[in-house]
Amino acid sequence: MRQIFEAELRQVGDDLAEMSRLVESAITKAGKALREADLQLAQEVIASDKTIDQLEASLDERCVHLLAQQAPVATDLRVIVSALRMSASLERMGDLARHVAQVARGRYPAKAIVPAAADIFAKMDEAAVHVAERTTRLLESRDLEMAQAIERDDDLLDELHQETFGALLGDEWDGTVQEAVDITLVGRYYERFGDHGVSIAKRVSFLVTGDFPEDHQQP
Amino acid sequence: MRQIFEAELRQVGDDLAEMSRLVESAITKAGKALREADLQLAQEVIASDKTIDQLEASLDERCVHLLAQQAPVATDLRVIVSALRMSASLERMGDLARHVAQVARGRYPAKAIVPAAADIFAKMDEAAVHVAERTTRLLESRDLEMAQAIERDDDLLDELHQETFGALLGDEWDGTVQEAVDITLVGRYYERFGDHGVSIAKRVSFLVTGDFPEDHQQP
Structure with missing residues (x-):
């Protein structure tokens, strides 16, 4: 048994x-689609989000089944409840990637991000990819150094998110309203992406150490 | 027992x-703070979000405790797992109300929403308050008419969200970049508020009927 x-x-x-x-x-892929106005890549991200949703649904069913059949307690129970939470975060991260791809697709063949903000978004993209890579490694290995690195990536994403407003509201801004809207939305998507990564990092840390790093916070 | x-x-x-x-x-209160540039009300919303977070934490602990002590199966188990999910949605709805209040506070003493978009946001506010009222009644009574009404409120919020882009990108728009940013962000907050309401409506419907209205979707 x-x-x-x-x-x-x-x-x-x-x-x-x-x-x-x-x-x-x-x-x-979403970041690349955004940077390079790559329509095919954007479509791919949008289409593949369904797979993530399905995986979440089956994972949740498995968790509920385990709760029902095994009546786990203590650590096992925490692992399963945390898995339910983390699958919800991952599903949202998939949605956010899809939203980024949708903006890229909506502006094709133009680039959604104007040159004046391209550097900031290249850095946001890089930080978000780091969050995603480290989340995978954290879930595979439970290496808590990954959890700390995710928190730093998230801090960087928050800083860069603030910089997007600096670019938009500075004297040099001469973009269209559509361009301002896109920067505002995509910046928000990246910022939320980091929050979900941190939420997962905290849950894994809690499972490993028994200590929740900060106040209980949901993504 | x-x-x-x-x-x-x-x-x-x-x-x-x-x-x-x-x-x-x-x-x-957040909607009123936004409409009337009411700083005190905005502060109140921001401060009171902690209470919602604490309630979520204690509710989650209660659910985990129940799972451990009672090893529920079948409907009881679904009720508890759904409660964990719904508390996460409600916590996010609280965050979104706080975000709306933060925009109101950030622009005080000016109004964040320019007159050209005031009508749309008055309607979004009304729809969001309906979602919240109906969510409360649904949770109190499990009256599935409330669930259907929430889905309609959410459809309306989605339409109004589209209208905000119409206002921003139309020929008559003559606002500042800050005003465009605020409309973009607050519009997104209201739109997400509706999504979370629908997520709760679907979960309660599932608990009552055993039927999940649509594909499994997390907020």
Whole structure:
């Protein structure tokens, strides 16, 4: 019985890591689609979000099934409840990648991000890809250095998000309203992406150490 | 044992309804703060978000405790897992109300929303307050007419959200970049508020009917 349960628990962990790999691929492609006005890549991200949603649904069912069949307590219970939470975060990260891709697609063949803000968004993209890569590694290995790195990536995303407003509201801004809207929305998507990464980082840290790093905060 | 369990389950339901009443109050005040540039009201919303966060944390702990102590199955299990999900949605709705209030506070003593978009946002505010009121009534009564009404409110919010872009990108727009940014962000907050309401409506519908209205979708 215990053996089956442990195999099932491992499967939950594997599914989370698999979701995270899909999210990592989605945000990487979405960023490239945005930077290079690559319509095909944008379409790919948008289409592939369904796979992430389906994986979430099956993972959630597996968790509920485990709760019902095994009545886990203590750490096992925390692992399963956390998995439910983390799958929701990963699903949202997939949505956010899709939203970025939708903006890229909506402006094609033009680039959604004007040259004046391109540097900031290249850095946001890089930080978001780091969040995604480290989330995958954290879920695969439970290496808490990844959790700390995610928190730093998120701080950087918050700074860069502020810089987008600096670019928009500075004297040199001469873009259109559409360009301002796109920067505002995409900046927000990236910023939220980091928040979800931190939420996962905190949950894994809690599972490993028993200590929730800060006040209880949902993404 | 069963009696205690049922009392605990009722308490989970009561806590969700209480969270929803706080969210309802927060979004009502945030909308008013935004419309009337009411700094005190904005501060109130921002400060009171902590209470919603705390309620979520204690509700989650109660759910995990119930899972550990009672090992519920079937409907009871679904109720508890759904409560964990719904508390996360309500917590996010509280955050979104806080974000609206923060924009109102940031522009004080000016109004964040320019006259050209005031009508649209008055309607968004009204629809969001309806979502919040109906979510409370749904959680209190499980009256599925409320769930349907929330879906309609959300459709309206989506339409109004599109109208904000119409106002921003139309020929008559002559606002500043800051005003465009504020409209973009606040419009997005209201739109997300509706999504979370729908997520709760679907979960309650599922608990009552056993039927999930559409594809599995997380807020």
